[in-house]
Amino acid sequence: MSASRIIVALDFPTAAEAITFSRRVNPQDCRLKVGKELFTAAGPALIETLSKQGFDIFLDLKFHDIPNTVAGACRAAVQLGVWMLNVHASGGRAMMEAAREAVGAGAGRPLLIAVTLLTSMGPQEIAEVGIVGDAAGAVRRLALLTQSSGLDGVVCSAQESALLRAACGPGFKLVTPGIRPASSSKDDQQRVMTPAAAIAAGSDYLVIGRPVTQAADPVAALAAINREISSGKTA
Numbered sequence: 001m002s003a004s005r006i007i008v009a010l011d012f013p014t015a016a017e018a019i020t021f022s023r024r025v026n027p028q029d030c031r032l033k034v035g036k037e038l039f040t041a042a043g044p045a046l047i048e049t050l051s052k053q054g055f056d057i058f059l060d061l062k063f064h065d066i067p068n069t070v071a072g073a074c075r076a077a078v079q080l081g082v083w084m085l086n087v088h089a090s091g092g093r094a095m096m097e098a099a100r101e102a103v104g105a106g107a108g109r110p111l112l113i114a115v116t117l118l119t120s121m122g123p124q125e126i127a128e129v130g131i132v133g134d135a136a137g138a139v140r141r142l143a144l145l146t147q148s149s150g151l152d153g154v155v156c157s158a159q160e161s162a163l164l165r166a167a168c169g170p171g172f173k174l175v176t177p178g179i180r181p182a183s184s185s186k187d188d189q190q191r192v193m194t195p196a197a198a199i200a201a202g203s204d205y206l207v208i209g210r211p212v213t214q215a216a217d218p219v220a221a222l223a224a225i226n227r228e229i230s231s232g233k234t235a
């Protein structure tokens with residue numbers, strides 16, 4: 001298993017492009033995230049290929065359905081041998097408990113985490129779907145529900161990591177996108193944090209896409225980020 005805290009988001013439309021990238025990087029330097037676009041296009045065969053190359057896979061399909069259906073999807077993900085998978089916390093306690101039961105109790109079981117609120121939603125959209133109070137309060141409430149449903153952690157913005165680390169304690173995994181090395185472009189991310197700052201705020205794993213996938217030399221980009229994390233340089 002990789003020791004790196006970096007999870008590279010494989011935001012590619014085809015298996016061929018994803019595999020071209022994965023052949024260039026080393027499983028010791030990163031884990032890989034396969035999301036809805038790539039999984040819908042490439043399916044379980046791609047997960048098998050990437051796993052055979054030695055990569056830990058985060059299957060980012062954000063399941064949200066009735067408990068029985070989500071449990072079945074989680075069992076299928078366990079069969080694929082993924083390292084981590086996720087559901088939506090807003091599916092509720094029964095759904096999350098069914099998912100947790102489905103991933104099993106063995107030492108090699110995948111980590112099961114939840115999405116609290118989509119960070120793409122602004123205050124008006126959050127209110128429109130009936131969530132009362134501010135986003136930070138809702139994120140905290142959903143993270144605590146996730147924890148008491150037996151899950152391993154949540155996906156959250158690095159801006160929320162300190163709050164959630166304090167609320168949920170040590171050992172609860174915080175997985176954060178929106179990470180940009182000091183030298184990188186922000187792309188379309190609004191609120192970004194550097195890798196070392198996110199780790200200092202309490203994040204366990206960093207989801208990083210374009211700063212690595214679009215780099216002229218992805219191996220060098222990963223090495224620089226891994227160095228930045230170990231040096232603890234936060235700005």
Ligand code: C5P
Pocket residue numbers: 009011035118119120155177178179187189207208209210211
């Ligand atoms: O290229 P970049 O580093 O911005 O990619 C970030 C990845 O994390 C993308 O796969 C994006 O969909 C995902 N993500 C995010 N913000 C969230 C949840 C997931 O950027 N709140």
